[in-house]
Amino acid sequence: MIPPAFEYARPTSVDEAVSVLADAGEEAKVLAGGQSLLPLLRLRLAFPELVVDVGRIPELRGVREDGDTLVIGALTTHHDVIRDPLVRRHAGLLAEATATVADPAVRHRGTLGGSLAHADPAGDLPAVVLALDGEMVVAGPSGRRTVPARDFFVDYLQSALAPDELLVEVRVPKTDGWSYHYEKFHRVAQAWAIVGVAALVRRDDGRIAEARIGLTNMGSTPLRATAAEEALAGADGLDAVARACEAAAEGTRPSQDLSASPEYREHLARVLTRRAVLTAGGMG
């Protein structure tokens, strides 16, 4: 299938990219690694007048530390995220979940920022960054602003990015001392998650002191399982964890599709949250 015709711009700096986007109004799409956008174009589900290729802006790539925070350039590929020593040490959940995204060839091209800006609730990384309490740094014509992950995912395939804004960095607090696991349930290798659960657990004297749970594909945006998080605080032992995880689907609104009914997704959320928390906590 052949994409619809579009104009093409290849800015070489963030300022130039923002200026090109501002001139184009709502008719432009940003191209990063292209692993979400190109399939949409080929299937003729998107008809941008202008594609702005930010793939050659070096300042958008790479990982650095900023005190207790890890700063990941939006254009850093999945492949590079998985192998980055800083990510592995300070945000291991992100490395583990990224290794489950699609397949090696897609991970060579696909980027962290692209996955988040695409805002697909079935994508793995939005729920992970939400569980990590991450923040997005966004560049626009009037400068930069920071958007917490909980405000970034607005609706299905819709982020808080304005048409003239570019996602430049993802900031995640270091999670040293937390253990973690991403539990993904999919039909075949490389398919999207029917449901996924990103769990972070901090244990204290054997009990779970604190848990953070991000849910993939349980609504029109990634969600936090806040009721389960509250129930898990102080949970001691397998039975207590299992009881707390029964609350994992509260407040979710999962969709119906060929793979699953909403009720089945709710069931999966409870089961997968239990598995993710037990694995993360070394109790499984």
Next chain:
Amino acid sequence: MTHIKVNVDGTTYEDDVEPRLLLAHYLRDRLGLTGTPIGCDTSNCGACTVDLDGETVKSCSVLAVQADGGTVTTVQGLAKDGEWTALQHAFHERHGLQCGYCTPGMIMAARDLLSENPHPTSDEVRQALEGNLCRCTGYQNIVRAVLAASGQQVPEEATA
């Protein structure tokens, strides 16, 4: 039209292309390199896998303009002076193909694996090929071919 300059299998090409032209179509329709097939057109099957600047990509999911200035290796660029690589020999000897449609992508993906991990386990081979579908379902011999190419003993019975 956008002007691009790309090295493909050792030859440098310069062309004016529409920005919407996919790398897969550029290779096949403009350069005549039909050794890279297009299978699913939805980034699933991996038949169109090529190497771009040292990493595998699905050429149906890359624009030709994104390859501007880059170096592409297709399955047609692997043999040197008509001599197959060890990996190509292994696919031949181990019968790592039935209809052959997925083979170029399988070989490019396996080549990428072996460059990073010269002695993979059977499980690692399967993980590395997760983005490549064989609809003849001839996976056992494909895995054996990759293991054989890595110089490892290959059990004749299924290993997984």
